[in-house]
Amino acid sequence: MRKPRRPDVTTVELVGGAEALKLQLHPYDERWAGTYLEHRRRISDAPTVGEIGIQHIGSTSVPGLAAKPIIDIVVTVDDITAEEDYLDALLDAGYELRVREPRHRLVRTPARDVHVHLFEHDDPAVDGYLLLRDHLRTDTEDRSLYENTKRELLSKRWDDMNDYADAKTEVVMAIKARARAARGR
Structure with missing residues (x-):
């Protein structure tokens, strides 16, 4: 993995x-x-530079789990700071830039029903998403806990989706800890 060619954003x-x-x-x-x-094909067909990885993450990737009807996809790239390698291609494919932050970019559909999270291949956040997804696919108790937590939180008004996501952090961290323990890591 090459080093980033330039410093990443700091805000x-x-x-x-x-x-x-x-x-x-x-x-x-x-x-x-x-x-x-459909979106995997759309992303794969976009003329990005370098290796990319594409995975379905989030609640819509877990059979049997109730979810917000927003498809979350994680795409890994060689260098998150080299936006010219991937961002224009995704914008040309119909996605809109929503978030630019250290180590992460997010593009989404204009209808806001698909969110594409971009990270570098070795970013630990990607492993965390996959760990949570895979655990929830197999553990009915944690899947139920997660769904009930989301139901409770969504009964409240949120000024921003990021605030809702932050409110789930404690439960998500506990589930990930159990997932790591179940995998022996």
Whole structure:
């Protein structure tokens, strides 16, 4: 893995500012997997430079888990600071830049129903997403805990989706700790 060619951003840029959203959980929908595959092809077909990895993450990637109907995808790139290698290609493919922050970029569809999280290949956040996804796919108790936590939090008003995500942190960290212990790491 090559070193970044330039320093990364040091602040969070939220393109368009905070967005108050009314979100609801929907029962698991088998069509979510198909939507992921459509966007996987769209991303794969974008003329990016270098190796990319693409994974379906988040609640819509866990069969049986109720979720906000937003497909989360993680894409890994060689160098997050080399936006010219991937960002224009994704924007040309119809995604919009939403977040630019240290080690992470987020693009999404104009309908806001697909979020594409970009990280470097070896970023620990990617392992965390995959650890949570894989554990929730197999552990019914933690899947139920996570769903109930989301239901409780979504019963409140949130000025921004990031605030909602932050409110889940304690439960997510506890589930990840159990997942690591179950895997012996």
